[in-house]
Amino acid sequence: xxxxxxxxxxxxxxxxxxxxxxxxxxxxxxxxxxxxxxxxxxxxxxxxxxxxxxxxxxxxxxxxxxxxxxxxxxxxxxxxxxxxxxxxxxxxxxxxxxxxxxxxxxxxxxxxxxxxxxxxxxxxxxxxxxxxxxxxxxxxxxxxxxxxxxxxxxxxxxxxxxxxxxxxxxxxxxxxxxxxxxxxxxxxxxxxxxxxxxxxxxxxxxxxxxxxxxxxxxxxxxxxxx
Numbered sequence: 001x002x003x004x005x006x007x008x009x010x011x012x013x014x015x016x017x018x019x020x021x022x023x024x025x026x027x028x029x030x031x032x033x034x035x036x037x038x039x040x041x042x043x044x045x046x047x048x049x050x051x052x053x054x055x056x057x058x059x060x061x062x063x064x065x066x067x068x069x070x071x072x073x074x075x076x077x078x079x080x081x082x083x084x085x086x087x088x089x090x091x092x093x094x095x096x097x098x099x100x101x102x103x104x105x106x107x108x109x110x111x112x113x114x115x116x117x118x119x120x121x122x123x124x125x126x127x128x129x130x131x132x133x134x135x136x137x138x139x140x141x142x143x144x145x146x147x148x149x150x151x152x153x154x155x156x157x158x159x160x161x162x163x164x165x166x167x168x169x170x171x172x173x174x175x176x177x178x179x180x181x182x183x184x185x186x187x188x189x190x191x192x193x194x195x196x197x198x199x200x201x202x203x204x205x206x207x208x209x210x211x212x213x214x215x216x217x218x219x220x221x222x223x224x225x226x
Contacts, residue, residue: 019053019054022053022054022055023054025055026054026055030055030058030088031055031088032055032056032057032058032084032088032090033056033057033090033091033092034056034057034058034090034091034092034093034094034179035057035058035059035060035080035081035084035085035088035090035092035093035094036050036057036058036059036060036094036096037059037060037061037065037067037077037093037094037095037096037157038059038060038061038065038094038095038096038097038098038183039061039062039063039064039065039096039097039098039101039103040061040062040063041098041101041102043098043100043185044061044096044098044183044185046059046096049096049183049190058080058084058088058090060077060080060081060084062076062077062122063102063103063119063122063123064101064103064104064107064122064123064125064126064153065095065096065097065098065153065154065157066103066122066123066125066126066153066157066160067081067095067125067157067158067160067161067164068125068160069125069160069163070160070163070164070165078164081093081161081164081166081167082164082166085164085166085167085170085176086166089170089175090176091175091176091177092176092177092178092179093161093167093176093177093178093179094179094180094181095154095157095158095161095178095179095180095181096154096181096182096183096190097150097151097153097154097180097181097182097183098150098182098183098184098185099147099150099182099183099184099185099186100185100186101150103123103126104126104146104149104150104153105146106119106120106123107123107126107127107129107130107149107153108130108145108146108149110123110124110127125157125160126153126156126157128156129149129152129153129155129156130149130152132148132152132156133145133148133149133152136148150182151182151193151200154180154181154182154193155180155193157180158178158180158193161178162178179192179193180192180193180200181193181203182200189202190202190203191203192206192207194206
């Protein structure tokens with residue numbers, strides 16, 4: 001706790017003054033470019049990974065970067081997705097999984113979670129991904145199976161997203177694009193799913209044209225990590 005409290009003081013003393021104009025603008029509202037759904041894992045920092053500033057990502061986090069299929073029951077994820085898409089009208093939704101995900105390890109042995117009943121029920125939203133791995137990746141070693149599970153879970157949650165009414169509507173109108181990513185904690189690599197090839201490739205390759213257009217104009221921009 002001392003480090004966290006001292007960090008607040010450092011932010012107020014050193015970092016806030018450098019971005020005071022930005023924070024004053026943000027105090028009047030927000031217009032994020034993307035809804036970023038990722039894991040609660042403390043090793044994942046969305047703004048650091050994407051070099052974005054406050055106000056640019058609407059972030060939702062939970063164990064396993066899970067999106068429950070839409071139902072009549074209200075939940076935190078459902079409400080956040082509805083707000084981001086219907087009220088904030090984000091043009092992009094990113095679901096970002098990651099390597100060494102404890103939630104995905106739990107999915108492979110969900111019956112062992114009897115002492116964590118809420119975790120067990122929550123991870124049930126990823127069981128279909130594990131079934132895919134057991135069927136299509138039966139010959140893989142344990143490490144490759146886990147990598148496949150992490151990727152298949154991202155793809156599954158994208159399918160769940162499409163059941164949400166406002167997501168479905170804005171997808172139909174072309175106003176929304178869905179993205180599936182996997183972040184490698186050890187290497188820093190971020191892979192993005194290509195639905196046409198059903199393969200994951202580097203973000204640099206997947207978005208090559210837009211990255212080439214954007215970087216020359218914005219290389220001078222300070223990032224949230226600085």
